[in-house]
Amino acid sequence: MYNFNYHRPLSVDEAVALAGGAPEGRLLAGGQTLIPTLKQRLANPTDLIDLGEIAELKQLSTEADGGTLVVGAMCSHASVAASDMVRAAIPALAHLADGIGDAQVRNLGTIGGSIANNDPAADYPAALVGLGASVRSNHREIAAEEFFTGMFETALEPAEVISSVAFPVPSKAGYAKFANPASRYAIVGVFVSQGGDGVRVAVTGAGPSVFRVPAMEQALASNFSADALEGIAVDAGALNADLHASAEYRAHLVGVMAKRAVAAAG
Numbered sequence: 001m002y003n004f005n006y007h008r009p010l011s012v013d014e015a016v017a018l019a020g021g022a023p024e025g026r027l028l029a030g031g032q033t034l035i036p037t038l039k040q041r042l043a044n045p046t047d048l049i050d051l052g053e054i055a056e057l058k059q060l061s062t063e064a065d066g067g068t069l070v071v072g073a074m075c076s077h078a079s080v081a082a083s084d085m086v087r088a089a090i091p092a093l094a095h096l097a098d099g100i101g102d103a104q105v106r107n108l109g110t111i112g113g114s115i116a117n118n119d120p121a122a123d124y125p126a127a128l129v130g131l132g133a134s135v136r137s138n139h140r141e142i143a144a145e146e147f148f149t150g151m152f153e154t155a156l157e158p159a160e161v162i163s164s165v166a167f168p169v170p171s172k173a174g175y176a177k178f179a180n181p182a183s184r185y186a187i188v189g190v191f192v193s194q195g196g197d198g199v200r201v202a203v204t205g206a207g208p209s210v211f212r213v214p215a216m217e218q219a220l221a222s223n224f225s226a227d228a229l230e231g232i233a234v235d236a237g238a239l240n241a242d243l244h245a246s247a248e249y250r251a252h253l254v255g256v257m258a259k260r261a262v263a264a265a266g
Contacts (some may be wrong), residue, residue, distance in 0.1 A: 029113025073112025
């Protein structure tokens with residue numbers, strides 16, 4: 001690692017002030033991406049601002065008479081997976097969190113860190129877009145589809161700190177992914193939900209960033225069953241291709257995982 005100044009603020013306001021005073025600083029959430037990057041000397045921040053001691057970022061709650069689940073940015077994947085509140089409100093979200101990485105990653109990694117990083121193979125972006133969630137920061141609220149702007153890119157501004165994610169509670173939801181056997185990252189993951197604003201189908205792992213599949217949403221709006229997705233194909237032209245899977249294989253997996261997600265939601 002390169003040398004840096006380490007800070008451990010106790011409030012969001014303190015973290016924002018520290019970040020504003022260190023243009024080349026970085027916020028540290030769970031550190032599952034940032035710490036290895038620092039160890040490999042691929043990043044050289046002047047300051048590291050650790051959010052781990054900010055209690056307000058670790059809260060889980062419901063709003064609107066239980067119609068909205070609010071997950072604090074520093075909630076670990078393991079805490080989301082184990083939460084009775086999450087399991088009761090959105091079981092598919094608990095299932096998704098329980099399938100992230102290994103036990104160490106789940107206990108250290110956080111929802112805020114994951115979505116701020118926006119790895120194209122991360123699980124949480126599919127949940128946010130698939131549920132029509134919104135990201136709350138220290139000074140605004142951003143719809144999930146506007147938050148994720150591209151590969152490893154988000155709408156976050158300098159010195160902006162994610163405080164929580166607000167998930168509308170759906171009537172049905174399911175998540176299925178084809179995971180890399182080593183990292184557990186999604187080669188393709190599909191989150192499906194049915195709620196107050198209709199049906200949503202969100203895909204992670206397949207493209208540069210999370211995306212929706214309108215044709216599947218329209219089919220499921222008429223018949224929420226795996227059979228309704230028969231024959232609906234995703235264009236492989238804009239999908240990822242690497243040593244794990246070709247673009248064509250990922251396109252095929254989108255259909256397979258979507259059917260499994262619908263079956264899990266039923």
